[in-house]
Amino acid sequence: MKELFINSYCHIKNNRIFVDGKLLYSDKVADSLSLFAKSGYRYIKPSYNKFFKMDEISKLGFLAAEVLLSGVNLTVYNEEDIAVILSNSHSTLVTDLNHQLTIDDYNNFFPSPSLFVYTLPNIMIGEISIRHKLRGENAFFIVENFKADIITNHINSLYLAHKANAFVGGWVNQSENDYEAFLYWVSNEGNILHNAFEINKLYNLIY
Amino acid sequence: MVYFRSDNIISSLGFGTEENFFSMVSGEVGIKTIVDQKYYPKAFPASMIDEERLNKEFQIIADQYSNNNSYTKLEKMIIVSVNDALSLTDIEIHSSRTAIILSTTKGNINLVSNENEETFEPERILLWKLGDIIQDFFGNPNKVIVVSNACISGALAINIAAMYIESEQFDNVIVTGGDLVTRFVVSGFMSFMSLSPTACKPFDKNRDGLSLGEAAGTVILSKHKNMHRQNIIFKGGATANDANHISGPSRKGDGSYIAIKKAIFQSNIKPEQIDHISSHGTATPYNDEMESISIDRHHLESVPVNSIKGYLGHTLGAAGIIETVILLEEMRQNILLKTAGFEELGISHPINIINHTFNMEINTCLKMASGFGGSNAALIISKV
Numbered sequence: 001m002k003e004l005f006i007n008s009y010c011h012i013k014n015n016r017i018f019v020d021g022k023l024l025y026s027d028k029v030a031d032s033l034s035l036f037a038k039s040g041y042r043y044i045k046p047s048y049n050k051f052f053k054m055d056e057i058s059k060l061g062f063l064a065a066e067v068l069l070s071g072v073n074l075t076v077y078n079e080e081d082i083a084v085i086l087s088n089s090h091s092t093l094v095t096d097l098n099h100q101l102t103i104d105d106y107n108n109f110f111p112s113p114s115l116f117v118y119t120l121p122n123i124m125i126g127e128i129s130i131r132h133k134l135r136g137e138n139a140f141f142i143v144e145n146f147k148a149d150i151i152t153n154h155i156n157s158l159y160l161a162h163k164a165n166a167f168v169g170g171w172v173n174q175s176e177n178d179y180e181a182f183l184y185w186v187s188n189e190g191n192i193l194h195n196a197f198e199i200n201k202l203y204n205l206i207y
Numbered sequence: 208m209v210y211f212r213s214d215n216i217i218s219s220l221g222f223g224t225e226e227n228f229f230s231m232v233s234g235e236v237g238i239k240t241i242v243d244q245k246y247y248p249k250a251f252p253a254s255m256i257d258e259e260r261l262n263k264e265f266q267i268i269a270d271q272y273s274n275n276n277s278y279t280k281l282e283k284m285i286i287v288s289v290n291d292a293l294s295l296t297d298i299e300i301h302s303s304r305t306a307i308i309l310s311t312t313k314g315n316i317n318l319v320s321n322e323n324e325e326t327f328e329p330e331r332i333l334l335w336k337l338g339d340i341i342q343d344f345f346g347n348p349n350k351v352i353v354v355s356n357a358c359i360s361g362a363l364a365i366n367i368a369a370m371y372i373e374s375e376q377f378d379n380v381i382v383t384g385g386d387l388v389t390r391f392v393v394s395g396f397m398s399f400m401s402l403s404p405t406a407c408k409p410f411d412k413n414r415d416g417l418s419l420g421e422a423a424g425t426v427i428l429s430k431h432k433n434m435h436r437q438n439i440i441f442k443g444g445a446t447a448n449d450a451n452h453i454s455g456p457s458r459k460g461d462g463s464y465i466a467i468k469k470a471i472f473q474s475n476i477k478p479e480q481i482d483h484i485s486s487h488g489t490a491t492p493y494n495d496e497m498e499s500i501s502i503d504r505h506h507l508e509s510v511p512v513n514s515i516k517g518y519l520g521h522t523l524g525a526a527g528i529i530e531t532v533i534l535l536e537e538m539r540q541n542i543l544l545k546t547a548g549f550e551e552l553g554i555s556h557p558i559n560i561i562n563h564t565f566n567m568e569i570n571t572c573l574k575m576a577s578g579f580g581g582s583n584a585a586l587i588i589s590k591v
Binding site for chain 1: 312314336338353354359367370371376391449578581582
């Protein structure tokens with residue numbers, strides 16, 4: 001079997017978007033993920049109204065995938081063979097707290113289905129899959145800090161078992177006071193070998 | 208080969224696989240009307256764990272481990288479940304060749320409420336921390352792998368465990384999972400109008416939504432076979448995404464169809480070998496309709512299908528595990544359980560929903576799961 005490579009990656013961090021380690025966009029004014037997601041959207045211009053219904057972490061994952069996949073020709077792959085394997089440490093904590101605010105007090109009780117649905121981390125995988133028509137394998141792992149090995153291991157296992165041949169992998173996290181996205185594209189093409197050592201190196205490229 | 212070595216279910220119907228299974232054989236349903244402001248301002252049906260019994264059973268284990276720390280309800284459920292499944296084997300929990308995978312959707316989400324009697328550190332709400340707690344309790348040397356992928360989490364975790372054994376990364380993998388009935392989840396599903404006012408009725412003409420349940424479950428997969436009982440192996444599994452909608456299934460069952468197709472391919476079996484299907488069967492109008500379409504598209508419309516959710520409700524991150532455990536027990540006993548709550552077929556593609564519990568030799572089975580985010584999973588398990 002041909003080896004797997006990474007040929008593209010994207011970081012979103014501290015109000016900046018990087019593609020393959022190069023700065024693509026920076027917003028010096030935004031002081032929250034909510035504002036930065038808006039300005040990032042205006043810059044990328046995906047013309048995708050569903051974006052505005054998403055919670056903040058899904059917006060973050062969506063924008064990272066948008067940038068990452070803009071340089072990938074997805075049509076050469078079968079949609080059933082493209083997997084999305086993501087991870088983070090806080091699941092959907094910020095959205096969970098927002099939902100909790102709507103139910104804490106029975107005198108002010110207003111839970112909303114459009115908010116509640118986002119209290120699952122893999123909804124972001126769903127949003128990315130809908131946008132790019134990806135119908136392959138999914139998994140969302142929760143780890144304390146970014147660690148390439150669990151995802152790399154999972155991607156390699158799927159590949160060796162012929163369950164998928166192209167992958168969006170990475171980390172999309174939002175805590176109460178910070179956020180960060182790092183996504184990469186894995187396939188038979190590229191010049192960075194797909195292994196945990198290289199991925200940890202790419203992750204640490206931007207800080 | 209990947210063998211199912213041991214298992215457990217902690218639920219309203221019992222603390223152990225057999226206790227749960229034979230309650231179901233006798234037609235007992237664990238879903239009861241709950242009237243408790245802690246969860247919801249109005250009465251709602253759900254399957255709840257007997258907390259007094261949980262505390263008692265947990266204390267016995269904590270004493271064995273000389274552990275005096277405080278644990279949350281969910282942690283206790285998972286620890287009791289893992290301990291029971293482990294006690295039925297000679298698997299060495301302290302070995303680096305033994306891994307633990309944890310499946311949960313919301314973990315200790317009840318800790319976000321300000322109405323808890325006991326307080327825990329804020330970190331305790333994070334799912335990786337739940338993994339650490341379980342690892343520390345049992346003294347396993349490996350970081351617990353935590354999977355949180357909505358309602359397919361359990362089936363996905365079993366699939367991942369099998370991959371770990373097939374690739375010889377581990378000899379034994381303990382797959383455990385659990386979720387609670389909380390105000391967080393009850394209010395959320397209520398706002399979706401997807402909770403039935405009565406115990407749920409999967410695939411029924413009058414089905415009107417799901418029932419929630421809390422449970423923990425464990426299956427232990429191993430490269431070593433059982434010496435003393437029927438061996439059942441994991442044949443293959445897959446997941447797939449609908450790429451259609453985040454909170455509703457594909458009308459044509461696309462993701463489910465792909466997951467089953469790939470699982471069958473992975474298993475190297477013919478579809479006609481499947482002699483029983485354990486569906487996801489939440490009893491929401493859309494889910495059950497979608498599953499029937501997916502089953503029909505695979506020409507499996509005559510295969511006996513059941514849903515366990517009529518007994519224990521939808522147990523979220525535990526569902527894929529406990530429903531697989533029940534399926535394993537059906538295979539060992541050659542008993543097919545009826546779909547509790549089902550009376551009259553209410554789907555557009557007729558499939559064979561089991562309406563009375565009966566004996567039948569079954570050898571190769573399909574487990575289905577679907578969830579929010581367009582996620583779908585399928586597992587094939589088989590006797591050897």
